[in-house]
Amino acid sequence: MKFWQMLHWIETDQLIEVARFAEELGFEGVMNGDHGVYPEVVNTPYPYAADGNPPMTGDWPYPDCWISxxxxxxxxxxxxxSTSVYVLPLRHPIEVAKMTGTLALMSDNRLILGAGIGWMKEEFDCYGIDFHTRGKRMDECLDVLEKIWSGEMVEHHGRFFxxxxxxxxxxxxxxxxxxxxxxxxAALKRAAKRADGWIGAGNSPDEVPGIMAELKRLRREAGRDHLPFETxxxxxxxxxxxxxxxxxxxGMTAGVSAPFAFSLGRYSSLDDKKRVMEDFAESIIRPMGQDYPANTIKGMVTS
Structure with missing residues (x-):
């Protein structure tokens, strides 16, 4: 099993050193969060909390994903x-394809695009994009990305682009x-039909086997169960x-070390973050026997 360090909301000047340290400790990768903007008034219920309240507010940092x-x-x-997750329907897929394609090329294919449809209607309102069509817009964005990443002369004539x-x-x-x-x-079906992996937003251990079984069923139904797939x-x-x-x-292939805001509070020192990561590596990563096989497909470890 592989493990990722979440970088959501950490002090921006600590991002690089935390990532370096994650590499030293044997983490598979790091993931940052995304919101294009954070509106002053948010009435949309947060879907991953029982009370509908998001864990963050507008003054929590979201540095530009691709620059960071x-x-x-x-x-x-x-x-x-990777991004966890990039609100893809907010953006034009040609621009996303250009940025991610360049970054993948210049990083020896270490980039993974973690993408979702978004949950905050007010954010879509700021961009002038219809919140209620974001799922269909996401699917079309994926179509455009595949075309542009080919590097060939391509065209597209769809509903949104x-x-x-x-x-x-x-x-x-x-x-x-x-x-x-x-x-x-719909999200699980999209992952099974279109994606190379699925990123959860927080699940209890009791929930995970059912989700893994459903993804396996949906991937088999889509004729894609023979392909590598990360969870x-x-x-x-x-x-x-x-x-x-x-x-x-x-079927769970990777776990995460949670955002430091959950374990250390909104602000913490770099030393404290390193201590949390060292503890995680010692108690979880090393005992689970994480390794890095040479055989990869599409930039992903296949075992």
């Missing part, structure tokens, strides 16, 4: 990096792996080896 991940790429050599033959180079040497998020039936699951309770081993058997 490019800096992390330049400061590391093995570490993978329409462009004549054009080309974006340089292109990545292979398509950027896409992990999708979301816990709804990155954050647990809503403290992890231990006895909890993780049966989850690995159920």
């Amino acid at each position: 991940l490019a800096m992390i790429a330049a400061a590391t050599t093995r570490l993978k990096f 329409d462009f004549q033959r054009c080309q974006v180079v340089p292109a990545p040497t292979r398509p950027v792996p896409v992990f999708t998020g979301g816990a709804s039936k 990155v699951v954050g647990l809503t309770q403290d992890m231990d080896i006895d909890t993780l081993k049966p989850l690995r058997e159920s």
Whole structure:
């Protein structure tokens, strides 16, 4: 089993050093969060909390994903990096394809695009994009990304995006792996049909086997169960080896070390963060026997 360090909301000047340290400790990768803007008034219920209240507010930092991940790429050599998750329907997919394709190419294909449809209507309102069509818009964005990443002369004529033959180079040497998020039936179906992996937003250990079984069923139904597929699951309770081993058997391929805001509070020192990461590596990563096989497909470890 592999493990990722979440970078959501940490002090921006600590991002690079935390990523470097994650690489030293044997983490598979790091993931940062995304919101284009955070409106002053948010009435949309947060879907991953029982009371509908999000854990963050507008003054919690969301540095630009691609600039910060490019800096992390330049400061590391093995570490993978992803977004968890990028609100893809807010953006034009040609721009996303160009940024991610360049970053993948210049980082030896260590980038994974973690993408979701978003949950905050007010954020979509700021962009002038219809919140209620975001699922269909997401699917079309994925279509455009695949075309642009090919590096060929391509065109697209869809409901949300329409462009004549054009080309974006340089292109990545292979398509950027896409992990999708979301816990709804539609989100799981999208992951099974379109993605190379799924990123959870926090689940209890009791929930995980059912989700893994459903993803397996949906992937078999889509004729994609023979392809590599990652499941990155954050647990809503403290992890231990006895909890993780049966989850690995159920199909969970990766766990996460939670955002430091949950373990240390809104602000913490770099030393404190390193201590939390060292404890996680000692108690979880090393006992679980994480390794890095040479055989990879589309930039992902396949075992």
